[in-house]
Amino acid sequence: MSAPAASDPTKPSPPPRPEMGIRRGLASRIVGRTGGGLAAVLLALIALFWLMPTFGLLVSSLRDPQEMSKSGWWKVLGKPSDLTFSNYDKLLDNKDMTRAFFNTIWITVPSTLLVILIGSLAAYAFAWLEFPGRDWLFLVVVGLLVVPVQVALIPISKLYGDTGLFGTITGVVLFHVAFGLPFAVFLLRNYFAGIPRDLLEAARMDGGTDLTIFFRVILPLGLPAIASLGIFQFLWVWNDMLIALIYADTESAPLTVALQSQSRAFGANIDVLAPGAFLSLIVPVLVFFGFQRYFVQGVMAGAVK
Amino acid sequence: MAEVVLDGVGKVYTDGTRAVTSLDLTVADGEFLVLVGPSGCGKTTALRMVAGLEEISEGTVSIGDRVVNRVPSRDRDVAMVFQSYALYPHLNVRDNIGFGLRLRKLPKTEIRERVDRAARTLGLAEHLGRKPRQLSGGQRQRVAMGRAIVREPQAFLMDEPLSNLDAKLRVQMRAQIARLTRELGVTTLYVTHDQTEAMTLGDRVAVMKKGVLQQVAPPQELYDHPVNLFVAGFIGSPAMNLLTGALTRDEAGDFAVDVGSQRLSVPAEVLAARPALAGYAGRSLIVGIRPEDLHDAALEGAEPAPGAVLRAEADLVEAMGSEVLVHVSVDAPPAVTEDVQELARDVGAEEQVPDPDAAHSELVARFGPRTRAREGAGVVMRVATDRLHFFDPETGLSITEDA
Incomplete structure (x- = not known):
């Protein structure tokens, strides 16, 4: 938060107001301005506007399919009694869709947990263990961040074909884990490296091995970073269609692929698509709110000094 | 344990x-x-x-x-x-x-x-x-x-x-x-x-x-x-006063150290405790005086014995309540060795290391709270000569029994 106010060369920063005393960063000045009434109203309007499609999706999913083809979704707002849960009932009876929903969970949860577990262990090693070539190896990992998913599609297809992983949930999970790890290691290593060395040394003096230090000191203190990573990874995998489309068969296809197969060139099964899409959307939202409290800053306060 | x-x-x-x-x-x-x-x-x-x-x-x-x-x-x-x-x-x-x-x-x-x-x-x-x-x-x-x-x-x-x-x-x-x-x-x-x-x-x-x-x-x-x-x-606060002096021996065989234009006699017991000191006769050495070994003669009443007196002018008087620190200047060159520079570096005062060729050096004396020493006025200090320290200017080692 201490970026100098003059860091933006494109526009001269206004002179700091005298009551501020110290100069503040651009970001904090912008945040400071948003406290005003007008700004709040403006932001609320933008947020509402942004939510419009989602809201439309929700309303559509609660309308009768016949009605939907006749009029726009907003018409129902004048007549709320027309709203019905029948689409959701039908969706839950649709074997393909429920299976796809559980496939998504079977793909997303292991992909996220594995990335967190492997990523945090690797990050601890890169941050705190000393071994030859450590920094070079870390550079390689960071370099992997720029490798696009697309270059791996064909070689991995061949590999999966040879090993029988093609068309399985395991195959999809492994691909997600492999491509999630570079970012995970990068993010977590930098966070772990910021944990005061004294804390680890204190744990070492107290009788800790590397493993106990990892589980009892690093993981609890790394929670904010791990929570962010978990949410990112969860969202990426949950919303992924490309990888699942290629490596999953109909049995193992997740919700994204199943929904996509419901859309047609002319018209769509809106009664399946709308509730399905909304279902696929609500889970990440719940996950986000569930982990939100770990984003709270100041976890490290009081550790040293 | x-x-x-x-x-x-x-x-x-x-x-x-x-x-x-x-x-x-x-x-x-x-x-x-x-x-x-x-x-x-x-x-x-x-x-x-x-x-x-x-x-x-x-x-x-x-x-x-x-x-x-x-x-x-x-x-x-x-x-x-x-x-x-x-x-x-x-x-x-x-x-x-x-x-x-x-x-x-x-x-x-x-x-x-x-x-x-x-x-x-x-x-x-x-x-x-x-x-x-x-x-x-x-x-x-x-x-x-x-x-x-x-x-x-x-x-x-x-x-x-x-x-x-x-x-x-x-x-x-x-x-x-x-x-x-x-x-x-x-x-x-x-x-x-x-x-x-x-x-x-x-x-x-x-x-x-x-x-x-x-x-x-x-x-x-x-x-x-x-x-x-x-x-x-390093040990002691305010630190020991260190200045360059010259050891002399008169016809009677008594030792004294010249601090600038003033002479402090070296008591026999100091010489006995530091046998190697005799070998420094006629040479320069570093004299160390703890601030509390400089006493305000005016407070003690009795006229101090000659050979145990330093006269100087007070530059700065710091009243601490329980004691008064009096900074004075004497006309002896300061002791500047690698150790002194190292000590100054520690307190972040490298620039304040005195010039070794300076004619004057600063001393700090620790007087009782009732002293009448005033800035700009002269002070007469009785030196506890039995508690003088002597160091070799080359090695910085205390001059003791080993020559």
């Missing part, structure tokens, strides 16, 4: 920097030994080698009868108090103190008992449920102490544990540490850059400079008989 022995210990970092050179040091069982020196003198490195946080490049460290060079920290059975306290922010005070016991898989009831006992000793009993961020600096410091004492280790290692506290709290905690370690009787190695802490806490004090041990002795001996200019200048 155990003895901690450092035998020829050295530390060379991979980039070739040498932090500690052949350090021989024995902390006796139950002894409180303070390692003191300016920043960067290798004292913390030495402590970390005992802790096992730093690899030992040369020599051996033993705790008890066991050489621990290759023993990991967790198996050395020593506890450390960090300068930053290093409290686990996610654990409350009880879990912070009990962390080491939990890792050692002690039974729950015993952990509870021992943590309670430690908390009572340190006055933390009502804070056990709090997180470190909810504690004041002094409380955090005590939690850090509690984490060490609860383990009942063979030795305590303390790395400047008081330097993050404000001055008043530091004095209070200093007394508490002294009381606590005396009660527990645990071998303690304590690192500090503050010579007051060193003098008040240590059974013995070890002074280091640039990775080399200078002197180990009980505080009073260190103060009264520093082996070299560095120790003389």
Whole structure:
């Protein structure tokens, strides 16, 4: 938060107001301005506007399919009694869709947990263990961040074909884990490296091995970073269609692929698509709110000094 | 409880920097030994080698009868108090103190008992449920102490544990540490850059400079008989006055030292205690005078004996309440050696190292509060000539029996 106010060369920063005393960063000045009434109203309007499609999706999913083809979704707002849960009932009876929903969970949860577990262990090693070539190896990992998913599609297809992983949930999970790890290691290593060395040394003096230090000191203190990573990874995998489309068969296809197969060139099964899409959307939202409290800053306060 | 022995210990970092050179040091069982020196003198490195946080490049460290060079920290059975306290922010005070016991898989009831006992000793009993961020600096410091004492280790290692506290709290905690370690009787190695802490806490004090041990002795001996200019200048506040003088011998065979245009006679007992001094007759040497060995002659009433008087003009008078520090200027060149420069560097006053060719040097005298010394006025000082210190200008060593 201490970026100098003059860091933006494109526009001269206004002179700091005298009551501020110290100069503040651009970001904090912008945040400071948003406290005003007008700004709040403006932001609320933008947020509402942004939510419009989602809201439309929700309303559509609660309308009768016949009605939907006749009029726009907003018409129902004048007549709320027309709203019905029948689409959701039908969706839950649709074997393909429920299976796809559980496939998504079977793909997303292991992909996220594995990335967190492997990523945090690797990050601890890169941050705190000393071994030859450590920094070079870390550079390689960071370099992997720029490798696009697309270059791996064909070689991995061949590999999966040879090993029988093609068309399985395991195959999809492994691909997600492999491509999630570079970012995970990068993010977590930098966070772990910021944990005061004294804390680890204190744990070492107290009788800790590397493993106990990892589980009892690093993981609890790394929670904010791990929570962010978990949410990112969860969202990426949950919303992924490309990888699942290629490596999953109909049995193992997740919700994204199943929904996509419901859309047609002319018209769509809106009664399946709308509730399905909304279902696929609500889970990440719940996950986000569930982990939100770990984003709270100041976890490290009081550790040293 | 155990003895901690450092035998020829050295530390060379991979980039070739040498932090500690052949350090021989024995902390006796139950002894409180303070390692003191300016920043960067290798004292913390030495402590970390005992802790096992730093690899030992040369020599051996033993705790008890066991050489621990290759023993990991967790198996050395020593506890450390960090300068930053290093409290686990996610654990409350009880879990912070009990962390080491939990890792050692002690039974729950015993952990509870021992943590309670430690908390009572340190006055933390009502804070056990709090997180470190909810504690004041002094409380955090005590939690850090509690984490060490609860383990009942063979030795305590303390790395400047008081330097993050404000001055008043530091004095209070200093007394508490002294009381606590005396009660527990645990071998303690304590690192500090503050010579007051060193003098008040240590059974013995070890002074280091640039990775080399200078002197180990009980505080009073260190103060009264520093082996070299560095120790003389480092221990004591205000520091010992050091100036260049010349030793002379008259026809009667009596020795005197010329300080500028004034002459101080050297009593026979000083000569007896420092036989090598006679060999410096006719040569220049460095004279050291502690501020409290300069007395206000006007306060004493009696006319001081000739040969024990320095006359000068007061530049600055600092009234401290219980005493008055009088800065005076005498016409003798100041003593400037590598040690003096090192000491100035430590307090960040390199530019203030006096010019060795200057004709005048500053002295500080510690007078009683009733002195009538005024800035700009002359002062007559009686010098306790039996307590003069003499150092070789080349080597900086105290001139004693060995020639």
